[in-house]
Amino acid sequence: MYVTEFQKRGLPHVHMLLILDTDDKLWEPEEYDSVVKAEIPRHKSEPELYEAVLKHMIHGPCGVLNQSSPCMKNGHCKKRYPKDFCEETRQGNDSYPEYMRRFSDPIFLNRNKSVDNRWVVPYNPWLLLKYDCHINVEICSSIKSIKYLYKYVYKGPDRVAMEVHRGTGMDEIQQYVDARWICAPEALWKIFKFTLYKLYPSVERLQIHLPNHHQVRFYKHQRITDVLNDNQNAVTMLTEFFALNQMDPHARNYLYREIPEHYCWLKGVKKWQRRRTKRKVIGRIYTVSPSEGEKFYLRVLLSHLRGPTSWECLLTHNGACFFTFKKAVEDWGLLESDNIIRECMLEASNMCMPYALRRLFVTILIFCEPTDVRGLFNEFYPYMVKDYQMTNIVVGNNFEDMLLRELRDLLLLHGKLIKNYDLPILTMETNEVGGVPTIIQEELSVQIPDEDIQSVEKLNNDQMSAYNTIMNAIHQKQSQFFFDGPGGTGKTFLYRTIMANLRRNSQIVLATASSCIAATLLPGGRTAHSRFGIPIDIEPISICKITKNCDIAKLIRITNAIIWDEAPMINRYCVEALDRSLQDIMNINAPFGGKIMIMGGDFRQVLPIIEKGSRGQMISACIVRSQLWATTKILHLRQNM
Known part of the structure; x- marks a missing residue:
């Protein structure tokens, strides 16, 4: 039946x-x-x-x-x-x-x-x-x-014929392709291009762009003037949304993301048309990061205002017309206040050094999108320039320009421009005061704890041996690559002792680490990726994002030693990229451009992470597989601290 x-x-x-x-x-x-x-x-x-x-x-x-x-x-x-x-x-x-x-x-x-x-x-x-x-x-x-x-029960089992070859030249990708088998029904389905899956309900992705900043596609044989003069290229989903609201009062009841539920977009003629069927469709505006500025605030307005008929309509509220979408969003009350950000800065100003406060301020600008940037700057300006008044390198009292230059340099490290934020205008054109870049001033102004200076007497035998070996190489300006002990042997204590005694003599040590937590344990410490601009998507031939004439290159030239903690967890290509960049900056064909490199870590803790990689691939990515490892001098720290 x-x-x-x-x-x-x-x-x-x-x-x-x-x-x-x-x-x-x-x-x-x-x-x-x-x-x-x-x-x-x-x-x-x-x-x-x-x-x-x-x-x-x-x-x-x-x-x-x-x-x-x-x-x-x-x-x-x-x-x-x-x-x-x-x-x-x-x-x-x-x-x-x-x-x-x-x-x-x-x-x-x-x-x-x-x-x-x-x-x-x-x-x-x-x-x-x-x-x-x-x-x-x-x-x-x-x-x-x-x-x-x-019929599938009685047609017999499926069979695949394949060969297995051994040897070093095996191509795993080609082997997978050769061994892949598609059954007859699946092959037939693909040949006739039948639908293999379906999304329900349908999702209409809605364009979002600033005025006259939308994408236009054209063929390479077309002239730019013809493309610009074609009025059809000026039509987008968003501009037609404004036009729809002008002509159809019914459409003014909906938000931009609700329009696809009642209207369908005709791609051929670029026009919204009243939907005739009850087909379920939802609209989704493309995601915009807060770091994109005006485009983000435009998305906020489109997500809350119904029936706008033009760009000017979005910029107008209570009869007042604003020049930016951010100001319009503020007037509508669609942004949260900066109270939490202000409390964070206030707490940091009582606990952190000025250079750390400046970095925190930049982090807030990039990731938190504060509403009143100028107000935060004016309120915490005295705290961010305290160390400028104490260093003997600074001449004059133009601390505001110094601060703005440093904020500009920090923003540039993240690919941001200071002109995109509501900050005072930088009046001085020179990049340096007294010939010293601010990034060097920052390293020289790092506070040295007294306990680190006096800690030489507390070193055990292994630590003292390593300390004397490293300090002798630095004083004699030898090119050397050191690697020391596993976790629990007091290597961080050793690093802090070396840094304190070098910085006491106005010598510069760049303290870096592979992780943020390890970096915070070193005075003035930063992650190696942040300090040297190591690419995130590392390749065997990658180099760091450092130009020979930039301030970080000037800092590297006068640096006496570089410390890199938790090095075993980093991909060896990162170390090799830094090696190539330092050789280029120093014009010296020697490991790390002749600089003293001090690395430490424990290979028993964390190996480099290779996405979907095998154990063999992770081991291959370790620094011990790099050609630089042959020049390494191992310092043995054996005593458990």
């Missing part, structure tokens, strides 16, 4: 094949009538079944009555309705029985539609009354009607 099109309360069609026990099988057409009916029952004797059949089990209308019915194909009904009248049930020629459909008088469902037994879909009376929905029940009188359920 074959039950099809089980649909109740919006559930999808379900096909079920019920195989009856041998004693219960229906062998003869006369037995089919006890299970399946294909007639309209009498109203007087079975009123409930009569209503259910007319409500759920009538096909159509189709054919000459309705040529646009979904079941019509080439002018004929795919389900072969209306059926012929049949005085008794008999075995059909197409693997399905011909059910009893005795002649009956037409029943008028409405003024334009009448039906008789020829339009009844076969049903089971008990199932129809129990579930009160459309349930088509058929008798599977032949294996032909259900052969697609069985």
Whole structure:
């Protein structure tokens, strides 16, 4: 027995094949009538079944009555309705029985539609009354009607022929492609380009751009003047959204993201048109990062204001027209206040050094998008320039320009421009005061804790040996690459001691680490990626983002030593990239440009992380596999601290 099109309360069609026990099988057409009916029952004797059949089990209308019915194909009904009248049930020629459909008088469902037994879909009376929905029940009188359920069982197992080759020249990617096998149904599906998956509901991605800053696509043989003069290139989803609101008052009730639910976008003519169907569509405005400035504030306005008719409409509130979208957002009250940011700066001003406060201020500018940038700058300006007043390198009292130059340099490290923020204008054109870049002043102004200066006496034998070896190499200006002990041996204590005694003599040590936590344990410490501009997507031939004439290059030239903590967790390509860059900056063909390089870490803790990489690939990325490792002098720190 074959039950099809089980649909109740919006559930999808379900096909079920019920195989009856041998004693219960229906062998003869006369037995089919006890299970399946294909007639309209009498109203007087079975009123409930009569209503259910007319409500759920009538096909159509189709054919000459309705040529646009979904079941019509080439002018004929795919389900072969209306059926012929049949005085008794008999075995059909197409693997399905011909059910009893005795002649009956037409029943008028409405003024334009009448039906008789020829339009009844076969049903089971008990199932129809129990579930009160459309349930088509058929008798599977032949294996032909259900052969697609069985043919995969009897067609035999799937087989793949492949070869395995051993050797160093094995191409794993090509081996995977050669061994990939697609079964016949999948291959056929792909050849005919049938849909493999479907997204529901449909998502309409909505363009967002600033005025006259949208993308325009054109062919390379087209002239730029022709492209610019083509008015059609000035039309976008967003500009047509404004035009739609001007012409259609109904559209003004919706936000930009709600428009696709009621209007469809015609790509060919670039126009919004009222949706004629009830198709489920949702709109999504492209994501914009707060770091993109005006574009982000434009998205905020479009997400809250209904029915804007122009750019000027978005910039206007309570009769006042603003020059930026940010000011308009502020006037609408759609931005949170800077109270939390101010509290963060206030707490940091009481605890952090001025150079750390300046970096925190830059971090807030880049990632927190404060509303009142100028107010924060004016309030915490005295705290950010305290160290300028104490260093003997600074001449004059123009601390504001010094601060602005340093903020500018810090912003440039993150690819940002100071002119994009509401800060005072930098009046001095020179990049330096007294010939000393601010980045060098920052290193010289790092505070040296007294306990670090006096810690030489507290070093154990292994630490003292390493300390003397490193300090002798620095004093003699030797080119040397050192690597010392695992975790728990006091290497951070050793680093702080070296830094304190060098900086006490106005010598510069760049303290870096592979992780942020390790960097915070060193005075003035930073991550190696941040300090040297090491690319995130590292390649075997990568170099650092340092030009030979920039301030960081000037700092490197006068640096006496470089400390890199937790080095084993970094990819060796990062170390090699720094080596190439230092050789270029120093014009010296020696490891790390002749600089003293001090690395430390524990290979037993964290190896370099290779996305979806094997254990062998992780080991291959370790610094011990670099050609630089052959020049390394190992310092043994054995005592557990």
